[in-house]
Amino acid sequence: MTAAPILEVEGLAVAYGAAFAVRDLSFSVPEGGIVALVGSNGAGKTTTVQAIAGAMRPRAGRVRLAGAEVAGADCAEMVRRGVTLVPEGRLVFPQMTVDENLRMGGLNARAAPNVTRNLARVFELFPRLAERRNQLGGSMSGGEQQMLAIARGLMAEPRLMILDEPSLGLMPKLVGELFGLIQRLNGEGITILLVEQNVRQTLQIADRAYVLEKGRVVLSGAGSDLLDDPFVRKAFLGH
Amino acid sequence: MSARALMSVALGAAAVGGLAWLGTVLSPFHLRVGLSIFLSAGMAIGWYILGGFARYYSFGHTVFVGVGAFAAALTLQTWRFDGWVLQVATGVGAAMAASAVLAAVIALPILRLRGHYFTIAMLAVALVCAEAASAFPVFRGSIGLTLPDVAPPSVRPERFFYWMSLGAVTLAVAVAALIARARLGYGLFAIREDEDAAQMLGVPTTRCKVLAFLASGTITGLMGALYALNLGYITTDSVFRGALSLDMIVNSLVGGMGSLFGPLVGAVVMTLLTKVMLGDFLEYHLAITGLIVVAIVFLAPDGLLGLAEKAWRRVRGGNAGGGADPR
């Protein structure tokens, strides 16, 4: 890991009421890399990335983005600073057209002037969306909605894109395409933080991965190393 | 029965006994205050069986008060019995039966709705019944119905109704407490936490909700009958009052939604405040009532009991963790 970290998380704790979903969590994401958070259901992955993106307020800990302290900043500020979360379950706006969905993604002050250019770019990336430009988000298939969610995220011109369970509910063929897409985006210079349950494929593309359990990091290492790790094999890969 | 349950039954019995004894010494005004409290408390408990246990907030529970009151009045006008036992039994019986029938008829369709939609639907049920009671001449709701004076000649009516409503509220609490301890109660609590999950875990959610709704409606109807018998003259406006529905909710929330004591405490406090003390404030009392409601929401979101509990925990040095603040 040579590049400077774009994101550093240290001692993060997040709670719902009195119940802590994440406690004392630390990890870092190098600029230009692909980092994965893996773990079983309820391990605290979604909570973690929502706290980073400003959708939840951490109880404790530090979050540094390109060296600047951003713990507790709200979503709007994080988006402005170049962090975009593509949320679990896609959450496209079902009663808005594809076009409107994408324009929503490009709302922030930094990206707003470039909406036309960015639209052209995502339509080039996802020709399918260009075809369905005036269709309602809710009327599209799961795969298309996932594309739309990612495209909407791209409209914000992120430096760091966080993808939360993007493969959930997709057909295997589409999952393959999705991981290809993620690598392509990464190739274009966008740092990726990937939360996945599809551990095998994730570890194959991740530079580095962290295994979470009960809100803590229990294991970390290069993606390929973890693929061979006995614990990971037993817990996630079914060997 | 566990020791704790026995203890609470004994305590409850003692409380009821004490209140009944108070009925022999209180002045007529205080008897009326008492009976107002009991009626409010009984209605609040009735509402709580559905609203508190299962978090199905009915905004139209006054429909059961109204249907109970009208059933009692109409029956007692049609069949004129002698003797208070028979009269009360008929009136109350008719009220409970009519409320139960109404609850049974609407239970299945209406309990399919959730959240705000259930709330509005109950409001709609109340509005339909109220308007029907007024519009259809058979019900005489617009011009009013007179009820016979059922109190036996040897007992002052306010004392009689004090005891009757004390009895009714005791019954209501007992039924609610039994439900809370029975499987039905656990089913309802599961629904309150997460209805879909409860269903997946095999809780017969529909049956639980229907049963709770029946119990809730019948008890509220019983209170409605006593409310009407005590007034002696009812119109649509006096028993199908949106204010009654609101009182049930407000009482429960003011007291606290955590346990059955919530609606009881709320009924006592709110009845004293709004029905008795604020009578002296003439034209400002509505505003004051409104401000109290607002203050409760902001200062004691978990009700007075919640507030007391928090204070208690603070005294004992525990920490009251604040909630996450996603917004």
Place this chain on the structure above:
Amino acid sequence: MGETISRRETLALAGAAGIAATAGPFRPAIAQSTPTLTFGGTIPFSGRWAEIGQSVHAGYQTVVKYVNEEQGGLDVGGRKVRLEIKVVDDASDPQRATTLLQRQIDDGVQYFLGSYSSPIILPQAAIINRARRPMVQAGGGADAIFTQGYRYVFGMYPRASRSAFPAVDAFEALTPKPRTFTVVYANDPFSKPQGEGVIARLREKGMEVIDTVELPATVQDVSAMLAAVRAKTPDVLMCVTSDQTSLLIARQVAQSQTDLKMLFTSLGPQATSFREALGKFAEGITCISTWSETFPYKDPIFGSTAKFVEYYKKHNNLPLIYHQGTAAGCIVAYAWALQQVGRVDDPNAVRDALARIDIESLYGRIKFTPDGDGDPVLMGSSVTQVQGTDLKVIYPQQLAEARTLWPIRPFSQR
């Protein structure tokens, strides 16, 4: 009542029960130089009947203020007695009204004034009657108040079913006689029996009722009803409705140019705001006024209706309508009865005096039927008509201030 415990014990108990705050301020005043007589009761200061409640209250207060301030009290058995009114807000809620009334009974208040609206008065009447304290009220006209055998409850109004007779009689007296009527009444405890009474009276007098319409207690739109009225063209449209519904009807009659020879609305034109809202379209609308400030009566306290009106206007901003007159009449009746009895501590004797009262007052004749309601002929309403910006009495003849505009100018030609 041997079973009632003493006041001190009550207070102690109340304290014990944590409800000491509820023990009211209504202690019968004893240790004052001038003895004070307290009238109790509840008034709807809020809720549905709030507006009328304020008028009723102002009527009561005016007489009491006059007696205390201008006459140094009421002469009862050779002593001056200060009058005092202690009323609380029942919020138009019957349950609350009974509780609050009971508190006053417990506190020893012996004479009661009425709240407003039958659903409140009726339950109170039962309590009052049981406590054997008189109540004179100007707010409940439902027949049921007077058919339960309550001996202690007196009403200034004739019971509802008889109360609009004068209107019918006034129309009968017109020349040429109107022939056809449509009667509209609101479906509430007062208007419905009143409307049914009107229909019965019309038929009794041989006039034709071509249509009857029952309206809900509140309405937003009567255009459909008026379309039917236009189709059947009655001479007279009689509306037994609340002031709000009356205003709506009158406006829509004017808008839709429903030309009638006469428009009657039982409630509404009495209020200046009603007449102002309609402007020139108010002209000719008739209504009943149980009382009018132009009545030429003598009064034992003020001297005459006119003097009462003058005094009222000097001390009040609230527009003077018939409710103040009726309410004032209650106190006048009490004053007469108290003076007859000659002492203030005998409610039973006062009740008996009220039962036989037959006097002229600022309100008009006061005489109750054996059931306690106002005598339908002697205490019946006058009929008034909007002429110019004022309301003029047009019936009965001996009170008439102006000739009836009949037929009224068609709305389409205004």
Place this chain on the structure above:
Amino acid sequence: MLQTIVNGLLYGGTLSVAAVGFSLIFGVMNVINLAHGVFVVGGAYAALALWTGLRLDPILALVPIMAGGFVVGAAYQRFVIGPAVRRGSPVAALLVTFGLSLVVVNGLTIVYSSAVRNVSPAYAFFSVRIGDVTIDAVRAIAFVTALVLIAALALFLRTTVWGRMIRATAQSELAARLCGVDARRVYALTFGVGSAFAAGSGVLIGMIMPFTPAEEVQWTVYAFVVVVLGGVGSPAGAMLGGLLLGLAATLTQTYVGPVYTNVVMFMILLAMLLVRPNGILGSAFRASR
């Protein structure tokens, strides 16, 4: 028959505009605003004050009154409803709206008494006759105004950035925030717009029918009926619901009897809730529930 239908539509237009603000607030924020009727009645009193005080025509008065409604509504959300939702729950918010409506109604009663009021500009008593059909001028004017207002709202929601933000927040608050939307501001905006429309409808109502402070309850209830009938959140739904309800009301009045009007209206509400709780047009914001 034709007259009945015309009357129904004219009345329905008023119901629509009186409900559209409620619909927006309910749809976007999932808050049932029991103080809705207070804004309606407040608008009527404001129109009355401007009419009697400055002789300002109610239609012109719409501008300042809706602006006032917006400011009050936005502040109300920012300082009262929002904190209540965060502290308690939607039900707590509902109670707060109820409590405050008591306060305001009480205030109005003290200032204006509960006397029946009415705003009557000169044209309030005219009508137009087309064939056999009589149309009250003031109702026609109110109807046209209602259409214009609702169309304007629809346009605002559909074409402006802020409109898009409101819709997006309604459909998924989290996703909207992740796009950089400041949800609090959107909520304040929504409440402001909803309240502005409530107050505006009050102006129209004050023109065509008498009102009292206590009337607010009724307008809240009608808003419920309209919204449930037409569908939550969309101006089109409110329009459709209002017109249908107006028709149902006048048809009942004519063919069944006026006294049954409310029974029928509330039966429709109930039937709709049981059969198709999302309304005829469905929820504008949520695909299904």
